[in-house]
Amino acid sequence: MMNAPATVTFNPCLDCGACCASFRVSFYWAEAVSLGLPDTVLEQASPWHACLRGTNQPAPRCHALQGEVGQSVSCSLYAQRPSPCREVRAGDAQCRKARQRHGLPALAAAEAFRCESG
Ligand code: SF4
Ligand code: SF4
Incomplete structure (x- = not known):
């Protein structure tokens, strides 16, 4: 009996990164401390x-991109990325706004899932 084919997950973020190069990514200092983000x-x-x-x-x-x-x-900070990156x-x-800024086509709603650009 043949094995079931392995599940392949399509992740559009891995060839994008537009949202990491479009907005100011700000959050509370307390979050930076709790995540252990270095001052650098x-x-x-x-x-x-x-x-x-x-x-900024x-x-x-x-x-980090x-x-x-x-x-x-x-993303060189993937494990420590702050909440705006996770949201x-x-x-x-x-x-859509970020991709438009970089001349990339909008993704279909069916492709919506959590950003994993790292
Ligand atoms: S969330 Fe959208 S803009 Fe951000 S990396 Fe993924 S596909 Fe690109
Ligand atoms: S996901 Fe990584 S590269 Fe993108 S903005 Fe957040 S820390 Fe920066």
Whole structure:
């Protein structure tokens, strides 16, 4: 009897990364501390908020993003990525806005799932 074919998971984030290069990624300092994020990847956004280095500028690009947007990317902070990174979902409104900014086609709603660009 043949084995059932292995399940293949399509992850559009791995050849995208647009949301990591479109927005300021800010969150409470307390979260940065609890995640153990090093100071080298952070900037001060307000007395209470940190942001990921590289995202607080007119052409944002998180310093943790490796690779080429729209080609092949990974996140060097994946295990420690903060809540804004975990909240965006492939195919949601923020994803569509980021992909549009980088000239990438919108994903169908059926492709919506948690962002795993790292
Ligand atoms: S959530 Fe959307 S914009 Fe972000 S990496 Fe995934 S596909 Fe790209
Ligand atoms: S998922 Fe990784 S590369 Fe993208 S913004 Fe968050 S920390 Fe930066």
